[in-house]
Amino acid sequence: MQRLTQVIGSNLRHPRGPMGRLTARLMRQGNASLNLWMVERLAVKPRDRVLEVGFGPGVVLAELLIRVPDGIVVGVDASELMVRQARSRHAADITAGRLELRQGDAGSLSDSDESFDVVCGTHVIYFWPDPVATVRELGRVLRPGGTLALAYQERDRMPGRAALGLSQAGARLFGPGEVENVVRAAGFVDIRTEFQSTPDGPAGFCVLAMASAG
Numbered sequence: 001m002q003r004l005t006q007v008i009g010s011n012l013r014h015p016r017g018p019m020g021r022l023t024a025r026l027m028r029q030g031n032a033s034l035n036l037w038m039v040e041r042l043a044v045k046p047r048d049r050v051l052e053v054g055f056g057p058g059v060v061l062a063e064l065l066i067r068v069p070d071g072i073v074v075g076v077d078a079s080e081l082m083v084r085q086a087r088s089r090h091a092a093d094i095t096a097g098r099l100e101l102r103q104g105d106a107g108s109l110s111d112s113d114e115s116f117d118v119v120c121g122t123h124v125i126y127f128w129p130d131p132v133a134t135v136r137e138l139g140r141v142l143r144p145g146g147t148l149a150l151a152y153q154e155r156d157r158m159p160g161r162a163a164l165g166l167s168q169a170g171a172r173l174f175g176p177g178e179v180e181n182v183v184r185a186a187g188f189v190d191i192r193t194e195f196q197s198t199p200d201g202p203a204g205f206c207v208l209a210m211a212s213a214g
């Protein structure tokens with residue numbers, strides 16, 4: 001059982017091979033609610049340029065393509081498998097020039113400064129070796145006044161097996177206020193945390209912040 005938890009943790013971090021495919025299917029269902037709730041908080045406009053980092057099975061990408069009919073959506077994910085799956089799912093949007101998908105690291109983006117109005121990511125901050133440096137990189141590609149949204153679950157509210165698997169995969173889990181602290185240290189302003197309320201308590205959190213003018 002411990003081995004299975006470890007394999008799931010490493011595929012949450014970097015989906016690959018048959019277990020990556022299975023983990024992606026589980027994430028697609030299990031994370032859909034938090035992902036859609038996060039998109040609602042973004043207030044994207046039809047012509048916006050939006051970046052999602054760590055898109056995984058692509059629930060947010062699909063929703064952004066509906067909400068940004070005249071803009072552009074860019075997705076960057078470390079996993080070659082996730083990029084391949086999303087490319088095949090959204091081939092028509094890529095051909096139409098509405099969607100660009102790349103394999104890469106959120107901490108080292110190839111985009112020019114101030115390329116985006118909105119940058120977002122769900123359940124991905126856990127995997128950044130230097131979260132402040134990576135969030136600073138997200139700030140670099142956001143226009144001044146642009147919106148950052150990072151959705152996640154707090155350490156003590158995660159299902160035990162997920163928390164254990166993630167820890168075994170070298171992920172860093174965050175406690176109350178810690179993601180806000182990262183975002184503040186990276187130079188963002190107007191920072192706030194919202195939580196997705198359920199009868200069992202917060203099902204997830206989202207730190208929202210504005211890229212400062214300089």
Ligand SMILES: C[S@@+](CC[C@H](N)C(=O)[O-])C[C@H]1O[C@@H](n2cnc3c(N)ncnc32)[C@H](O)[C@@H]1O
Binds near residue numbers: 055123124
């Ligand atoms: C736990 S999954 C979450 C996927 C999706 N956001 C969701 O909520 O269902 C984390 C995703 O982030 C990707 N990832 C991990 N580290 C990354 C990094 N440094 N830069 C970009 N993507 C990364 C993984 O490949 C994986 O697809």
